[in-house]
Amino acid sequence: SRAVALITDASKACILALNPSASKAALFSGSSITKLIGCSVMSNSMASDASKLQGSASLDTDCLISAGGVSLSNVVTTVCASPITQALPAADPFADLPAPPATNPCQNDNQSTLQPGTYCKGLTLSGNVTLSPGVYVIQGGDFKASSNANISGEGVIIYLAGTSGVRMNGTATVKLSAPTSGTYSGVLFYGDRANLAGSNTFNGTADSLLTGAVYFPTQSVDYLGNFSGKDGCTQVVASTVQWSGNTSIKHDCTSLGMREIPATQSVRLVE
Template sequence: MIKALTRAFVSNRKGTIATFTALVMPVVIGGFGLGAEASYWYFTERKLQNSADVAAYAAAAQLRISREQSDLDSVALAAAVSTGYRTSIGTLTTSWPATSGSYAGDTNAVEITVREDVPRLFTALFSSGDVPISSRAVATLKRSFPTCILALDKSASGAVTFTGSSSATLESCNVHSNSTANDAVTVIGSGVVSTPCISAVGEVSYTSGLTMDTCVAPIEYADAVDDPFAGVPDPSTSDPCEPTNTFAGPPGTAYTIDAGRYCGGLSIKRNVTMNPGVYVVDGGSFTIESSGEVFGAGITLYLTNGATVSIAGTADVDISAPTTGDYAGVLFFVDRSEPNATHIFNGASGSRLDGAIYAASGHVVVAGTSTVGGGCTQIVANTVEITGDAGLGSDCAARGYSDIMNEQLVQLVE
């Protein structure tokens, strides 16, 4: 009898399939359920990491204006909630100074821990209690970044660009762009850049040619840096024109010239010593040709009425800005009302421009062969392009100039 029933059951394929399906489907459904719930946990963890990052950044930024724990707690919580953090099932801890990791005890570091106790779904069949999911982030407020290259344009791609075979050594000074573009600072081609840090309001696009000895990575989404020379007054342009604005002659010819208004440009082809003062180049171009040798201290060159700068690659130039007065630290000053024009700075390997190149509305190109670092060379322009070798430094205080400080940058570090 039993054998007969067994043969009947085995011979009935429909019954076998139905039974097999009934046995397997709970396992299949369970597998889908576990997979879906595990994916939900992973999604929650990623969401909480974003919440922790945003909260840490906001709290570190708050250190600029307040160091009250209650204020840090408030801004961190508000930032986390804005990303989807659920206070009804979660806890957020703001630790200042940070209590763990590489920045433990740092009074400019804020540590955020975000946790949500997520109710179980399918796994409630096998276990009880909520699932705790947490994430952590640390952000720091970095102070006093001296900056020697600053691009003021708020939207340009490549507002600061290192390109071609450029080789820039920036000693104790940083690069910053106020542009919000996703390539606000770019290092492309075979360009090589050595600097403590690069920062931008937008993002930084770079190759392996970038080396930074202070920042682990470029600082992105930083605050804008105000124009440090916005308050410098425009020089007078009403003086009579100087009688001579071209200094040439046979090799060995030497001149000593005075400050004044040079109409139609100022062209230097031989040895020229510039006495202190403000040189107004009214129209034309301030040109130092390859045979030129120019020396001077306490000078400011003001370019207006469409005037531009062109310094040849083999010119020997050693000039410095005033250390006192309205134009302290300003070596080149391009009229702010001028339309965007290109100003080209070359120079021999030993050339030194000691002071600021200030062209708020212009495009500054450094295409020389100078690798001299140290000193104080600052470039503040609408946009900046480095295509040659550049040795820049920010040792400005020793010369009586003001450092351009890119202060209080917030950076996620853990």
């Protein structure tokens, strides 16, 4: 008889750290309370502490999965019997996503309702600002949400070109949602793959909503805010992820145009 391996997706991920070797690639820290409903945390790192809980952080998830090991200061509440280590790495779910091209002329950022296009000196938002639907290319500076800013927009994708990053102040209220169809369906933020050392900070008031995927395949994401997306629909896929906000995230967001993200693959002999 012959052995036939059936490869299936073991779980869906809401948080995926792509870095293959980083220590603490998926880190939950501080006194954060994180609930992932119907989805898992996946780290592709081979490090012994690829997924780490430190401080008094609390994590409730379908499963904590790591290509390497896990390091836990507290008990993780999981649907699976225990954290899964030495797992097969997960594929980059957005590897096929093209980078949007910069367009001319540069857009004017000194107005309360912004139009899609290229912002050539970064984009600093303060006061009340609405982003009209479409593709925003940020270059030559960061995307910044200033203190006490009130920022809203539906159907937007924000691409950080070159070394541009995201800086959100903890007192800003940011309510943004990704497109629900088209090339960038379900993707809210997208970081340039060529930026290998960038860091991005997502923060804001508890009233904030980031609906869609936060995708920085070669950069770090620090998620500090006590909020997620509409109906809990936020995904974070980055080189490394540090989480210290109090957040509930849900898995079933396909109605909002978001992709399902396989956490890892399991191999089972069927013959």
